[in-house]
Amino acid sequence: MCRWLAYWGTPVLLDTILYRPEHSLIDQSLHAKMGVETTNGDGFGVGWYSKEATTPALLTDVGPAWNNRNLREVADHVRSSLFFAHIRASTGTAVQQSNCHPFRHGRWMFMHNGAIARFHEVRRELALLVDPRLYPDIQGTTDSEVMFYLALTFGLDEDPPAAVARMAGVVESVGRAHGIAYPLQMTLAVTDGRRVWAFRYSSARASRSLFYSSRVEALRKLHPDVAFLRELSEESRLVVSEPLGDLPGAWNEVPENSYGVVQPGTDELHRFAPAAV
């Protein structure tokens, strides 16, 4: 089990979101409250967009986030209007940088909490469905990265919800062919640097938790004393595996089998179902 966070909005120091809130993501690396595993110490990653490049920057490492010096430094000195952060609890695959989320391909970033059931058995078959031109770019050994490459194969660049639906459909289909009752469990986020798509889905309709923040205006009224809210514009939005802080009214659960889009203008929330294969 992992934990992740996606931020979209006013440019802020990463520190504002990663460390300062009560029960921040970094605090969750030591003490998560929800889910099976309470420690997420098997590596971490942060990916952020800046004016300097169209591709996001990645900082990853194999140790825990809570004691990482370089993450602390970057958080104190880097400002971004769109970033992903992920803390990992390995479910068996190696603890190495190439298995740390977020994953990147061109301007795209991807991160995930969940699992392909019995991945060991279906790994080869799923890898073969990745576009042969993309296959050599796979760098690690996680189910998550294979999910990303399948989504890229199925047109992530043109229609993200459709590509993720086809990826999920393929995982369901291959899994069931192997006699796996519930092949997929996922909460995942993808971004192209302008919009963020966040999905919550599981074969068993018992998906891991996913929340999005309420409108900043409403939050400020509820919590006039919370410092980090003052720095955020109206449109700022957080999507998180597990709520930060203890702000009543701040967090809304993403419904089962649905996805949201965070973007300039009105955000969206839609039903999600794997595409038939």
Next chain:
Amino acid sequence: MCRWLAYWGTPVLLDTILYRPEHSLIDQSLHAKMGVETTNGDGFGVGWYSKEATTPALLTDVGPAWNNRNLREVADHVRSSLFFAHIRASTGTAVQQSNCHPFRHGRWMFMHNGAIARFHEVRRELALLVDPRLYPDIQGTTDSEVMFYLALTFGLDEDPPAAVARMAGVVESVGRAHGIAYPLQMTLAVTDGRRVWAFRYSSARASRSLFYSSRVEALRKLHPDVAFLRELSEESRLVVSEPLGDLPGAWNEVPENSYGVVQPGTDELHRFAPAAV
């Protein structure tokens, strides 16, 4: 807060003690039950004696013990009749190999759970009390290593209990001179490769937990089904911060302000008090 384990007895694969028991030390690195911190993921160390050298071998690393490949390998392939293992939860000092326990000096090993209160304020003064010939060998920045070097300075090689008592006396004295009410909190173990001394002491008489195993014969009667007990000889003994497994009758608390000696023949248990300085 840290967790540690000292083993003395029948030569065993490290795996037998480190991984196989229920609620093993490696499991405690993720999920300790006692004490304030439940995660001990800021580095680890194992030190073992073998026939190949009079000095013990050390394996240390800065990541968590629970996902370390090299520790897993060594545990599966190295047999020893006397070893220390330590998992670290940093109380502020850097996470680096030179701060990982056990510390070694010649044939001596030392490990510790606890803290010198407000160490930042007394660090320089305590370091100055280390024998100038030993001072250059200090490699890290922990209070624990300074305690070890003070004990070496005060004659660890000749009389371990007396040297540790003088070390504790000096820490108490310097601390109180700085207005610190309770300068010392410690459970520590030292060994010269033949005997193990384990101390439990705190200025506030509220020392961290420390346990020693019951006689193996009695344990086997209580728990005839527990595999790892079958491999141990009568004289084998474990001293641990926190009980392994859920074996009723297996663990005896080391009393407040006392120390034990594990050695060939009859083990000992004595009162401990810092030496007046």
Next chain:
Amino acid sequence: MCRWLAYWGTPVLLDTILYRPEHSLIDQSLHAKMGVETTNGDGFGVGWYSKEATTPALLTDVGPAWNNRNLREVADHVRSSLFFAHIRASTGTAVQQSNCHPFRHGRWMFMHNGAIARFHEVRRELALLVDPRLYPDIQGTTDSEVMFYLALTFGLDEDPPAAVARMAGVVESVGRAHGIAYPLQMTLAVTDGRRVWAFRYSSARASRSLFYSSRVEALRKLHPDVAFLRELSEESRLVVSEPLGDLPGAWNEVPENSYGVVQPGTDELHRFAPAAV
């Protein structure tokens, strides 16, 4: 380009072979003399057999061998009669433990210096030729590990030279189908814990260097003053990418396109050619 060493013979402390000789393998990690790259600082690995298990133990890490504390400790305290050591200079794939040699499968170990030409282009095709039951065990992303899994697929366990010949044949065949003139460059060693097979081959008949040590008896006569030779029995043998020390008469080049077998009794040297596919 990498450097490696295989030792078979009298049980010795790893230190005797890894650190003590002049121009030792550890010294070569900083200052190799032969080949294109003079630094081999992208990770290392040591694998050794002991009485404790039929599978070898592995110690690997992603930093340079020359400054690694744990390697130094293990070398000083572990004795073995058969071990492999490898220092890596990455040709592009990630520097991570799962890419460090030696690789292990059951009681087998494998290490390699060389490359599959334009591996990026043929990676997928070669991976598909790995036995689907073995495929999920691939942990890293190197060409070397794929070579190992192809050899396992082709019967390494029954007939090592034949399996390696088929592996080489497949790499040649897939490479040429992609228009690659010289698909393979390799010096590799495999062992099952009793015998060592060492191969030197390249499509272009310009293979990287590989040497085996002369008979110990002859060496001692030539170099009565060299300490580490005194500890070795008659049958001890080293196979190395690059000679250790400056011992005239000590090293014999493995001929182009051939392989040797180090084993109890008489060692062997044979021609090697890829099997037709």
Next chain:
Amino acid sequence: MCRWLAYWGTPVLLDTILYRPEHSLIDQSLHAKMGVETTNGDGFGVGWYSKEATTPALLTDVGPAWNNRNLREVADHVRSSLFFAHIRASTGTAVQQSNCHPFRHGRWMFMHNGAIARFHEVRRELALLVDPRLYPDIQGTTDSEVMFYLALTFGLDEDPPAAVARMAGVVESVGRAHGIAYPLQMTLAVTDGRRVWAFRYSSARASRSLFYSSRVEALRKLHPDVAFLRELSEESRLVVSEPLGDLPGAWNEVPENSYGVVQPGTDELHRFAPAAV
């Protein structure tokens, strides 16, 4: 022996200076040309100032610079007008982040190439001369960090050349009292975020190499084809242990026993001598 680089001038992506020039600092980590050691693979550090904070950001790690993913990412995405970069070849002290340069204290950064002779013998005495209020902030075990803390003790904040001269004087004096003929060898740089002071000095008048770049205007005339020069303003300046690239006319040696100041307006070059103690 280490290698370092200080950049002051037009805000540039770190990549422009760290990776793009021929024989860049990152290339020197594998293949330095000058000096005794040609590999600088025992850790690295980059420190940069940005608009986000008065203190510089630090990125350090214990592996080699040449294969570090996070350094590559930061270099591609971070722009700065004043940064230090350092690659380390340890002369014996531990390879750990707290021993990586640059060191930081408040808004100050410090980095060094050289050594205090027989530091092991004088370490304690020099550490005692550090202001007791600063002493607890020492995090590592290098001679370099002690030099930094001595300079801070002697007024770096008010008069950097005078503070460095007193530091050097103390090192000379303590060293000679221990019978050391040539106690100090140093090329070092310090900055407060606005100016850079670079010193070249050695007791033996045989100081390690140090160079500063010629005026950018002149460089562009000499080398109209070199891309990275086009991005730099007139006032930009580099100070380096070893020239980047093969640009004839680009580099001027800092004379023996002297120091330079890079600052807004005219830069300066002065004689340097240790202060009498």
